[in-house]
Amino acid sequence: MAEFEVVLPLVGGALIGLAAGLLMLLNGRVAGISGIFAALISLRMEERVWRVLFIAGLIAGGLIFMAANPQVFPERFERSLPAMAIAGLLVGFGTRLGGGCTSGHGVCGISRLSVRSIVATLTFILTGAITVYVVSHVMGGA
Amino acid sequence: MKSNFSALFAGLLFSIGLAISGMTLPARIFGFLDFAGRWDPTLLFVMGGAVVVNFGLFRLSRLRGAPLFHPKFVLPTRSRIDPALVGGAALFGAGWGLGGFCPGPLLVSVSTGAVPVLVLLAGVIAGIYAADGLSAIGRSRLRPSD
Numbered sequence: 514m515a516e517f518e519v520v521l522p523l524v525g526g527a528l529i530g531l532a533a534g535l536l537m538l539l540n541g542r543v544a545g546i547s548g549i550f551a552a553l554i555s556l557r558m559e560e561r562v563w564r565v566l567f568i569a570g571l572i573a574g575g576l577i578f579m580a581a582n583p584q585v586f587p588e589r590f591e592r593s594l595p596a597m598a599i600a601g602l603l604v605g606f607g608t609r610l611g612g613g614c615t616s617g618h619g620v621c622g623i624s625r626l627s628v629r630s631i632v633a634t635l636t637f638i639l640t641g642a643i644t645v646y647v648v649s650h651v652m653g654g655a
Numbered sequence: 656m657k658s659n660f661s662a663l664f665a666g667l668l669f670s671i672g673l674a675i676s677g678m679t680l681p682a683r684i685f686g687f688l689d690f691a692g693r694w695d696p697t698l699l700f701v702m703g704g705a706v707v708v709n710f711g712l713f714r715l716s717r718l719r720g721a722p723l724f725h726p727k728f729v730l731p732t733r734s735r736i737d738p739a740l741v742g743g744a745a746l747f748g749a750g751w752g753l754g755g756f757c758p759g760p761l762l763v764s765v766s767t768g769a770v771p772v773l774v775l776l777a778g779v780i781a782g783i784y785a786a787d788g789l790s791a792i793g794r795s796r797l798r799p800s801d
Contacts, residue, residue, distance in 0.1 A: 622731075649685070
């Protein structure tokens with residue numbers, strides 16, 4: 514097993530749950546990042562401002578960490594650029610087709626006890642694990 | 656106005672949560688998905704913490720008739736387990752396992768300006784347009800012509 518921490522991941526997770534919970538309690542919205550981002554880059558103009566600001570908040574958090582504690586970001590990337598491009602296509606296409614990602618299905622959907630989201634989450638963990646198995650243990654990198 | 660501030664605040668809080676829990680490191684994602692290697696349970700603690708808190712706040716919000724800053728709750732209405740759900744999740748998982756990023760940590764990492772991150776983001780945008788384009792074509796074919 515790899516080395517891991519327990520407290521920071523739990524606290525970080527709790528903050529994620531708090532952020533998603535506040536977006537529901539205050540704005541009545543599910544914090545599904547793939548859906549919010551897709552609506553933002555589509556040409557639909559209605560309900561645009563809150564989406565822009567939510568994504569701006571995500572990016573602003575990244576900027577704060579870049580300035581204060583850049584160790585939260587990787588120094589180098591294990592995958593080649595073509596692999597990253599294909600990964601992006603799969604993430605973009607798959608989250609649109611499947612109606613969500615780790616936040617919308619994984620965090621918000623499971624919290625709502627949605628069967629659709631539980632099925633989606635188990636599916637993307639399964640195919641993610643198969644991909645890592647093939648890339649790391651069969652191909653030896655990508 | 657208040658709803659705009661709360662959306663910004665929620666995005667910022669979400670971002671901080673992802674960064675301090677290690678989810679902006681693809682190695683943590685690869686480790687979690689590597690059941691045949693040195694398995695890393697970090698993501699499980701992150702998900703656990705998030706689901707427990709979000710479950711409580713979701714229950715709390717359901718006790719109210721409406722959210723504080725908006726006239727109504729906007730919740731997903733679909734309940735069917737269909738091929739699009741499973742197929743889409745399967746493709747997403749493959750991309751997640753290949754690149755080590757899902758959309759949240761990807762957007763948090765944009766500020767690094769790292770080329771692999773920007774390449775993956777460009778792929779995500781292209782994938783979203785491709786999926787939305789295909790579904791628009793599908794809808795227009797299903798529409799009766801008269």
